[in-house]
Amino acid sequence: MACLACLLALAFVAAEAQQMQSNISQGSSLTTTNSTWLSRSGLYAFGFYRQGDGYAVGIFLAGIPQKTVVWTANRDDPPVSNNATLLFTGDGLALPTAEGQNYLVKSSGSASYASMLNSGNFVLYNSGREIVWQSFDHPTDTLLPGQRLLSGNELFSAKSEADHSTGIFRLKMQNDGNLVQYPVDTPDTSVYAFYSSLTVGQGENVTLNFGADGHLYLLNRNGTNIRNITDGGLPTDEGKLYLMRIDVGGIFRLYSHDLKKNAIWSVEWESSKDKCVPKGLCGLNSYCVLIDLEPDCKCLPRFKSVNQGNQTFGCERNFVADACINRNENFTYTMEELESTWEDDSYMSLRLSDKDDCIQGCLEDCDCEAVFFDGTNCRKQRLPLRFGRRDKGTSERAFIKVGVPTKPDTDPRIVQPGSKKKAHKWIWIGTAIGAALLVMVLCISSYLLRRKLFSGETNPMSENEMLEWMESDRSTGDVKGLQNDGKMGNNLTIFSYASVVAATTNFSEENKLGQGGFGPVYKGKLVTGREIAVKRLSRCSGQGTSEFKNELILISELQHTNLVHLFGFCIHGEERMLIYAYMPNKSLDYFLFDSTRAMLLDWTKRFNIIEGIAQGLLYLHKYSRMRVIHRDLKASNILLDEYMKPKISDFGLARIFTHNELEANTNRIVGTYGYMSPEYAMEGIFSIKSDVYSFGVLVLEIISGMGVMERRQGARANGSNTKGFMY
Ligand SMILES: *[C@@H]1O[C@H](CO)[C@@H](O)[C@H](O)[C@H]1NC(C)=O
Ligand SMILES: *[C@@H]1O[C@H](CO)[C@@H](O)[C@H](O)[C@H]1NC(C)=O
Ligand SMILES: *[C@@H]1O[C@H](CO)[C@@H](O)[C@H](O)[C@H]1NC(C)=O
Ligand SMILES: *[C@@H]1O[C@H](CO)[C@@H](O)[C@H](O)[C@H]1NC(C)=O
Ligand SMILES: *[C@@H]1O[C@H](CO)[C@@H](O)[C@H](O)[C@H]1NC(C)=O
Ligand SMILES: *[C@@H]1O[C@H](CO)[C@@H](O)[C@H](O)[C@H]1NC(C)=O
Ligand SMILES: *[C@@H]1O[C@H](CO)[C@@H](O)[C@H](O)[C@H]1NC(C)=O
Ligand SMILES: *[C@@H]1O[C@H](CO)[C@@H](O)[C@H](O)[C@H]1NC(C)=O
Secondary structure, eight states: OOHHHHHHHHHHHHHHHHHHHHHHHOOOEESSSOOOETTTSSSSEEEEEETTEEOOOOOTTTSTTTTEEEEEETTTSOOBBBOOOOEETEEEEEEETTTEEEEEEEEEOOOOEEEOOTTOOOEEOOTTTTTTEGGSSSSSSSSTTTTOOTTTTTEEEEEEOOSSEOOOOEEEETSSOOEEEEESSSSSTTTTEEEEOTTTOOOTEEEEEEEETOOOEEEEETTEEEEEOOOOOOOOOOTEEEEEOOTSOOOEEEEEEEETTTOOOOEEESSOOOOOOOOSSTTTTTTEETTTTEEEEEEOOOOEEEOEEEEEGGGSSSGGGGGGGTTTTTTTEEEEEEOEEOOOOOSSSEEEEHHHHHEEEEETTTOOHHHHHHOOOOEEEOOOOOOOEEEETSSOOOEEEEEEEESSSOTTTSOOOHHHHHHHHHHHHHHHHHHHHHHHHHHHHHHHIIIIISSSOOOOOHHHHHHHHHHHHHSSSSSSTTTTTEOSSSTTOOOHHHHHHHHHTTTOOOEEEEEEEEEEEEEOOOOTTTEEEEEEEOGGGGHHHHHHHHHHHHHHOOOOOTTTTEEEOOOEETEEEEEEEETTOOBHHHHHTTTTTGOOOHHHHHHHHHHOOOOOOOOIIISSSSOOOOOSSGGEEEETTTTOOOOOOOTTTHHHHHGTGGGGGGGGSSSTTTSSHHHHHHHOSHHHHHHHHHHHHHHHHHHHOOOOOHHHIIIIIHSSSSTTOOO
C-alpha cells in the first residue's frame, strides 16, 4: 500500500515536471537571466546562450559540459544585449525592440503552446495539438537522430566553433536525389562539389535520414533505402548521444557522446579524412597543404596573403602584373613547379607531349599565368587559380609563372632583407649557365646552318632545331646573307628577302591585297611562276621573334585541305614575313556581301563552303596535334581557292597576339565583335565553344547573305578595307 502511494507521488512529481518544463504556454517569456526552457530529460535547452559579447537564441545540449549548440535562430543576426526578452506570442517567438517585434520564429498557424522535446526538437503547437512550427524543419549545421534533411534543403557550416553564424560550406539534399557538398555562394554544379552521395537521378523528394543508432541514409520518395552513408548499428542504450554536423572546416561528421562516461564528442564517421578536400578552404591563388593532418593555406610562389588573419581572402601577386605586357625590363619570368591540383578553368588546351614546350608556351603568352601538364595536354590558365591543394599523388604537374626582378634590389617587396648575398650567388650561377647556353646555341646553330642550309640538304628540321636556328639568325639580320631560298622541315621554305622583294616588285601598291590589323598583305609571283601572298608583319605589331616562331610552328603543324597553306617565311632584320598560297578568289566576304558577286554563290556552293569551314574547324579543335582555338573566325578570314573551296586563314594569330589585348582596345580587339560569343566579349572567357559561336554567326551570314552589324558599320561602309584578303 505504502508502495502504491509512493508510485502515485512519483507520478505526480513527473506530471508536474512535465507541466513546468515541456509545456510552455503562450505569453511565457525568457530573459537572459531566466534564460531557457529545458526538455523533460534536462538534456536539451531552448533559449539564450552566450554569443560574442551578447546572446543568441537557439537549442543546445544543457546536460553536457560542452553545452554543444545544435540549432540557432536567425543565426546571422547580431548578438542581442543583456536586457533582451524573448516573448512567446500566438505568432511565434519574438524579441521586442524599439521598432516592434523582431520575430525569430514565425509559426504557420496560431501557436498556443510550445514544447522542448527530449529529441532536441523544439515544437510549437496550435490549440488542436497540431505542429505549427518545429526546429527540426529548419536545420542550421546539425542534424539530430530522428531529424531529416528534405529535398531542396541545405545545412550550412558555422563560421567558427564559437560563432554559429553561417560559414563557408554547405551540404545540399538536391532535388535530383544527390546529396552534395559545395562552398557557399556557388552554383550547384559539379565544378564546385567536393562530396557527393553518388545518387544523382534517384528522383525527387529523396531525404537524408538519421536513425537513433547513428545510421545516416537516403530514402527515395517511396521510402526505399537507396544509400547508406553510415552503417548505423551503434549502441542505443541510455546516455548515448549522436549528432551529425557539417563542421567549420567543411567536412560533415557523425559524432557520438557517452553521457555516463562524461566523455567528449568523438568522431564515428566523416565524409573525408583529408581536411584539404573542401573546396574554398583556401582563397584565390592559395592552396591547401596538410601539416600534421591539419590544413593550412599557402600562397602561390611570390604571392602574399591579402589578409593575414583570414585565409579565405587568398593571395595576390607581389610583382607588377602588367610587367609582361609592358615589357618591363626589370622583371623576367620563370615557371615554378608546384605539386598541386587546381580547378580546371583553362582558356586553352594544347596537345603537347613535351613538358618544356608547355612551359615555354606559357612564358611566351602574356595571358598565361599557369600551365597544367599531364603528359598529353597542356592547359593554359589565367589567374586567379581556385580550389588548389597539394597533391603528391597526381600525375599532373602545375607550373606557375612568377616574375623575378632582374636586378636584386629593384623591388624591395620581393627581395627579403638579408637575401642579397644569396641573390648575388644566383646571378653568378645564372651568368654561368647563360654563357654555357649561349656557347651551345652558337655551336648548334652554326652547325645547322652549315649542314642544313648551305649543303642544300632537305632533311626535315625538328621544331627545336628550327627554333635554335632562328634564334641565331636574329642577331645577324638577314639570313646570314642567304641569297637563295632554302628549304626547311615541315615543308617550310625560307625565302630570301631579295626573292620576296622581286616577287612583289618591291612591295608595290599595285600588288597590295589588303591592310590587315597586323600589317599589309601583298600578292607576289615567284620566278618559278607560283603565285604567293606575303603577309608583312608590322614592325609595331609587337610580335617578337618568339611569337613569330610560335606562329610558324603552329601553322606548319596544321595541314588540312580547309586551312590555308603556308609555304614559308622570310626574316630580314626586324622584319618578318609569312608566305602563303595565293587565293585567287579572295575571301568569303568579298562574295557574300556584294549583291552581284553574291549571285555566284548558289546553294550548293554555300553548302560546300559551310561544310568546308566545319571540317577545318573540327580539325583545329579535335584532330590536329595541338588544339587550336581560332578566336577570330569571320567571313574575311575564310579564303576561297579557284574552286571556291574555303580555307580558314589567320589561325593561331589570335593566340600569338594575345598580349596585345589591352592595347588592342583602341586599335584592334582580338576577335571581332558580332562574331564573339558574349562570354568572350564581356569576360574574356573563351574555349572551342567561342569558335563554335562564331561559326554559327558565319553560317547565318552565309545563308542570309547579311553581315553582322559590326561589319556593315565598320569596314564595309567606309570601304577602306579591301576585304581582308590575307590578314
Ligand atoms: C499545454 O498547455 C495548454 C494550455 O496551457 C493545454 O491546452 C495543453 O493541453 C497542454 N498540453 C499538454 C501536452 O499538456
Ligand atoms: C523564470 O520563468 C518561469 C516560467 O516562465 C517562471 O515561473 C519563473 O518565476 C521565472 N524565474 C525567474 C527567476 O524569473
Ligand atoms: C537594452 O539596453 C540597451 C542599452 O544597453 C538599450 O539601448 C535598449 O533600449 C535596451 N532594450 C530594452 C528592450 O530595454
Ligand atoms: C515531392 O514532395 C512534394 C511535397 O510533399 C510533393 O508536392 C511532390 O508531388 C513530391 N514529388 C514527387 C515526385 O513525389
Ligand atoms: C515509386 O513507386 C511508384 C509506384 O508506387 C513506382 O512507379 C516508382 O517507380 C517508384 N519510384 C522509385 C524511385 O522507386
Ligand atoms: C543499408 O543498410 C541496411 C542495414 O543497416 C541494409 O538492410 C540495407 O540493405 C542497406 N541499404 C543499401 C542501399 O545498401
Ligand atoms: C574571412 O573572410 C570572409 C570573407 O570576407 C568572411 O566571410 C569570414 O567570416 C572571415 N572569417 C573569419 C574567421 O573572420
Ligand atoms: C626599372 O627600374 C628602374 C630603377 O631601377 C626604374 O627607373 C625604371 O622605371 C624601371 N622600369 C620600369 C618599366 O618599371
